Each structure stands twice: as structure tokens, then as C-alpha cells.
Amino acid sequence: MRRRIIMSMLTGxxxxxxxxxxxxxxxxAAPAPLTAEAPAEFGTDWHDPLTAxxxxxxxxxxxxxxxxxxxxxxxxxxxxxxxxxxxxCGDHWSTVVLRLDGKVKGRQFDRLGYLHVGGVEILRTxxxxxxxxxxxxSVEKDVTRYSDTFRSAQDVEMLIGNVxxxxxxxxxxxEATLTFYAGRPTAAAxxxxxxxxxxxxGGATLTTPRNSERVxxxxxxxxxGGGCEEYWYLAVPAAAPYSCRTDDGPxxxxxxxxxxxxxxxxxxxxxxxxxxxxxPFLWYxxxxxxxxxxxxxxxxxxxxxxxxxxxxxxxxxxxxxxxPAGQSGWSTPVNVLVWQDPGRAVVGGRLVTHDxxxxxxxxxxxxxxxxxVDTGAAHRLTVSGYLDTSHGRVRTTVSRAVAHTSVHRWNxxxxxxGLEAGWTDDETxxxxxRGPARSTRTHRTYTMNGVTTLGADARLRTRLxxxxxxxxxxxxxxxxxxxxxxxxxxxxxxxxxxxxxxxQRHAVGTxxxxxxxxxxxxxxDRRLTxxxxxxxxxxxxx
Numbered sequence: 001m002r003r004r005i006i007m008s009m010l011t012g013x014x015x016x017x018x019x020x021x022x023x024x025x026x027x028x029a030a031p032a033p034l035t036a037e038a039p040a041e042f043g044t045d046w047h048d049p050l051t052a053x054x055x056x057x058x059x060x061x062x063x064x065x066x067x068x069x070x071x072x073x074x075x076x077x078x079x080x081x082x083x084x085x086x087x088x089c090g091d092h093w094s095t096v097v098l099r100l101d102g103k104v105k106g107r108q109f110d111r112l113g114y115l116h117v118g119g120v121e122i123l124r125t126x127x128x129x130x131x132x133x134x135x136x137x138s139v140e141k142d143v144t145r146y147s148d149t150f151r152s153a154q155d156v157e158m159l160i161g162n163v164x165x166x167x168x169x170x171x172x173x174x175e176a177t178l179t180f181y182a183g184r185p186t187a188a189a190x191x192x193x194x195x196x197x198x199x200x201x202g203g204a205t206l207t208t209p210r211n212s213e214r215v216x217x218x219x220x221x222x223x224x225g226g227g228c229e230e231y232w233y234l235a236v237p238a239a240a241p242y243s244c245r246t247d248d249g250p251x252x253x254x255x256x257x258x259x260x261x262x263x264x265x266x267x268x269x270x271x272x273x274x275x276x277x278x279x280p281f282l283w284y285x286x287x288x289x290x291x292x293x294x295x296x297x298x299x300x301x302x303x304x305x306x307x308x309x310x311x312x313x314x315x316x317x318x319x320x321x322x323x324p325a326g327q328s329g330w331s332t333p334v335n336v337l338v339w340q341d342p343g344r345a346v347v348g349g350r351l352v353t354h355d356x357x358x359x360x361x362x363x364x365x366x367x368x369x370x371x372x373v374d375t376g377a378a379h380r381l382t383v384s385g386y387l388d389t390s391h392g393r394v395r396t397t398v399s400r401a402v403a404h405t406s407v408h409r410w411n412x413x414x415x416x417x418g419l420e421a422g423w424t425d426d427e428t429x430x431x432x433x434r435g436p437a438r439s440t441r442t443h444r445t446y447t448m449n450g451v452t453t454l455g456a457d458a459r460l461r462t463r464l465x466x467x468x469x470x471x472x473x474x475x476x477x478x479x480x481x482x483x484x485x486x487x488x489x490x491x492x493x494x495x496x497x498x499x500x501x502x503x504q505r506h507a508v509g510t511x512x513x514x515x516x517x518x519x520x521x522x523x524x525d526r527r528l529t530x531x532x533x534x535x536x537x538x539x540x541x542x
């Protein structure tokens with residue numbers, strides 16, 4: 001029963017992956033005043049989707065706006081257009097803001113989408129599920145880091161894979177724009193080049209400028225595809241009697257390799273799409289963290305720059321540990337950001353340390369009236385290398401450690417299905433040789449704690465808490481120069497009657513999000529609460 005319910009709610013978001021394959025804010029297009037009293041149950045309309053994340057900061061300078069795409073998605077035909085740089089705001093900008101405005105009404109699944117400019121992925125997103133009367137939403141993202149791409153004419157491709165028929169009637173109408181703010185950005189924040197990999201006989205390859213002195217890969221990794229990888233965190237070992245089984249259970253790790261050598265590891269974020277956990281009433285107004293703005297995983301590949309700077313193409317491969325051989329379900333597009341040494345045409349160097357460690361862990365099934373799977377796994381990687389730059393020899397060391405623990409419990413028939421899980425991703429990047437040593441330490445923690453029950457009365461109830469947390473500290477000469485602390489927590493409790501027409505579901509649900517971001521850059525604290533789709537609380541702190 002569990003498999004049928006989950007697949008009926010989630011397959012929509014996965015359809016894009018079967019065809020093909022960051023810092024944004026979703027806000028209501030027309031904010032409504034808070035309503036003191038909520039209805040007894042969900043009606044035919046509800047508040048437009050929104051999140052508690054902060055809006056993108058904009059400077060008070062001259063701005064220019066360019067439309068990237070204006071499309072209506074009803075199938076799997078990509079929108080294709082062209083982009084020209086803005087006139088009147090120069091060719092360097094202090095900030096570039098991407099905004100996507102969407103609307104849809106009727107009945108429709110959640111869908112996945114992407115936006116490419118010149119082959120560079122600048123947004124990966126998913127959509128909310130609509131009400132019969134229709135909803136509108138928006139997503140904003142700071143895309144200043146892609147300025148190199150925006151300085152010349154480019155092809156544009158956008159797709160939100162969709163199916164429209166007699167049952168699923170929602171056509172997804174979107175407009176995507178870029179707004180450029182004149183001025184100069186912080187030099188270290190914006191790369192000189194933004195590259196993509198090229199397909200060749202040996203796989204995807206990359207050729208970097210020969211004077212690269214910092215190289216960062218970003219991977220927009222999403223588990224989807226219409227199968228179990230869409231909710232990979234619930235997978236169990238093959239011996240267990242559950243609807244989603246893989247050889248090694250739920251552990252997933254996104255790896256990047258350079259010429260076959262492991263160069264980066266990371267924990268994927270356990271994104272829950274807006275039909276997830278069998279219950280769309282959890283997500284009609286407040287989506288789960290990152291659902292509308294899929295942030296890329298970043299890998300500092302600077303220790304490998306001495307190898308990459310030889311002027312030849314090098315293989316860049318992304319793989320997801322734990323996915324059964326030959327099974328699809330993950331999309332992993334790659335952008336590569338490069339900072340160049342203006343004082344040298346060629347920067348030499350070498351890889352000095354490569355300690356990949358040995359992955360550890362297990363996923364153990366315990367049978368019984370309550371089936372149980374306990375999973376624990378971890379992996380470490382340390383790499384370092386030096387470059388002989390115009391300002392001397394600079395050594396970069398990257399250390400990363402990832403870990404996953406979870407307890408998954410369910411009964412026969414999967415009418416009770418619960419998960420308590422946590423993931424950590426700790427990274428330290430130290431740069432030594434250009435003035436005092438500078439080190440940035442980031443500790444990321446993702447949590448998921450929930451249970452779905454289906455009673456004899458056909459009432460399905462889901463209670464779920466999701467957490468996205470990160471602490472980052474930058475030191476120079478052992479003195480703290482910058483810090484930040486993020487805590488984005490979602491909570492939901494919703495129930496409805498299954499296998500009946502929409503107007504007989506008698507759905508109820510309370511959802512909330514509190515997004516807190518504190519640090520040397522300022523403070524943001526916002527809390528949202530909805531009851532039966534009505535926004536009952538919008539409170540700001542700081």
C-alpha cells in the first residue's frame with residue numbers, strides 16, 4: 001500500500017529526469033493579509049506558496065532587466081531562446097538576480113525543472129501542486145557568480161517536464177528574468193570563467209585556463225527518475241520486505257573524480273518534493289527546504305589545479321555511491337568556476353597529498369512485527385596541492401568527512417512507515433602562502449524525522465520534521481574574520497482520506513517553517529505557520 005501511495009504522489013516530480021537527465025527565495029506573488037481563523041478543513045483554494053528564507057539583497061544602483069524565458073509547459077518540449085547582455089549597466093555588475101515567476105491551476109503533480117544559459121545550469125527547481133482556483137509563486141536567486149556567462153550572447157534552454165491530459169490539467173506558466181545592478185562585485189566572490197564539461201569518447205572532459213589558481217566544481221545533484229531514488233533515504237537492503245530495496249540500503253554519497261582519481265565527496269541534501277511523504281497537504285503553502293531552489297554541492301578542486309593547468313582536457317566524472325548498477329534516478333549536471341592569476345599566463349604546481357580513506361558502515365535489517373533497518377556509514381577525504389603563482393607558492397588543503405545514521409521502522413503492508421535520519425558533511429579548506437593562512441570550516445547537518453500511518457478508516461496521516469543547518473567560520477592567522485549560522489526547520493502534520501474524489505478528502509494540516517541566519521553579515525529570523533492552507537503567522541525577528 002505504501003508504495004502505491006508514494007508513487008502516485010511523487011512520480012510527477014520525477015518525470016523530467018526520465019526525459020533528460022542555489023540562495024533563492026520563494027514568495028507569494030500577491031501577499032495576502034494574515035487570517036485569524038482558519039477553516040475546518042482544506043477548501044478549493046489556499047495561500048500562494050512562500051518560504052521564510054531571506055530575499056536576495058539588492059544594491060541601490062542602476063538596474064537593467066532581461067527576460068530569459070517566457071513559456072507554458074504542458075509536455076517535455078524545452079523552451080529554447082536566446083540571451084543578449086543588458087544595455088546601460090556595463091559589463092560588470094555588483095549583483096545579478098534571477099527571478100522565476102510561475103502560475104498554475106487545476107490538478108497537477110509536482111514537476112522538476114532547470115534553466116540553462118550557454119549550457120551553464122543557473123537554476124534547478126521544482127513546482128508546487130496547484131489548487132483548482134490556481135496559485136502563483138516566485139523564486140529568486142543571486143546568480144552573480146555566473147557573470148562571465150552573462151557577458152556574451154548565449155543560447156537559453158529551460159524545461160519543466162509536464163503532462164497535461166483529461167486528469168492532470170495544470171499548464172505551468174513561467175517567466176524567468178535577470179536583473180543586473182551596476183557596479184563592481186567583491187573580486188574574490190566572482191570567478192573569471194564559468195565552464196561546463198564537454199562530452200568526448202572517454203566521457204565528460206574539462207579544459208581549464210593554464211593560469212587557474214582556484215577551481216570549484218558545483219553539482220546540482222537531485223535524486224528522482226520515477227523510482228526509489230526519488231526518496232532514496234527510505235531504501236532498505238535487498239533482504240528486507242519493503243517496496244524500495246537496494247543492495248546496500250539508503251547510504252548515498254556524491255563523488256567527483258578527476259582523471260579517475262577521487263577529488264571530492266559530499267552528502268546529498270535529502271530534498272522532499274511537494275508531493276513527498278504521500279501527503280501533498282504538507283506542502284501546498286510551505287515547501288520543504290530547498291525544494292524550489294536546489295542548491296548545488298560545491299567541491300574545491302584547487303589541489304588538482306596543477307594537474308588541470310597543463311592545457312589538456314581532463315575527465316571529470318560524477319557518481320552517486322549506493323545507486324544499484326544500471327539504475328537511473330540521479331541527475332548531476334556540473335559547472336566549473338575558475339579564478340585566474342592575472343600575473344601569469346601559466347601557473348604550475350602539483351598534487352601533494354591524496355588520502356581517500358576507506359568508506360565504513362553498514363545497513364542492518366532486523367525482522368519482526370515491526371521491521372527495522374539501522375544504517376550507519378562514513379567516509380573521509382583529504383587532498384592538498386600547491387601552485388606557483390605570481391604572488392608566490394600557495395598551498396591549498398581540502399578535508400571533508402561525511403556521515404549518515406538512520407533508523408527506519410515499518411510494519412507489514414507499510415501502513416505504518418517511519419524514519420529518523422541524520423546526515424553530516426564537514427569541510428575544511430585551508431589556503432597557505434599568500435599572507436597569513438586562511439581557513440574556512442563548514443559543518444552541515446541535515447535531519448529528517450517522520451512517520452506516515454494509514455488507518456482502517458482510510459485516513460492517511462503524516463507527521464514530519466526537516467532540518468537544514470550549517471555553521472561556517474573563517475579564520476586568518478588563527479583569528480576569526482567571518483562566521484555564519486543557518487537553521488532552517490520545517491514541521492508538518494497533515495491527514496486526509498485516500499482513494500476518494502478531491503472534494504471528499506476532508507484534509508486538515510498544520511505546517512510551519514522557521515528560517516534563522518545569523519552571523520558577521522547580519523541577521524534574518526522569520527517564522528511562518530499555516531492551518532488548512534491559510535497563513536496564520538508571519539513573524540520576523542532580528
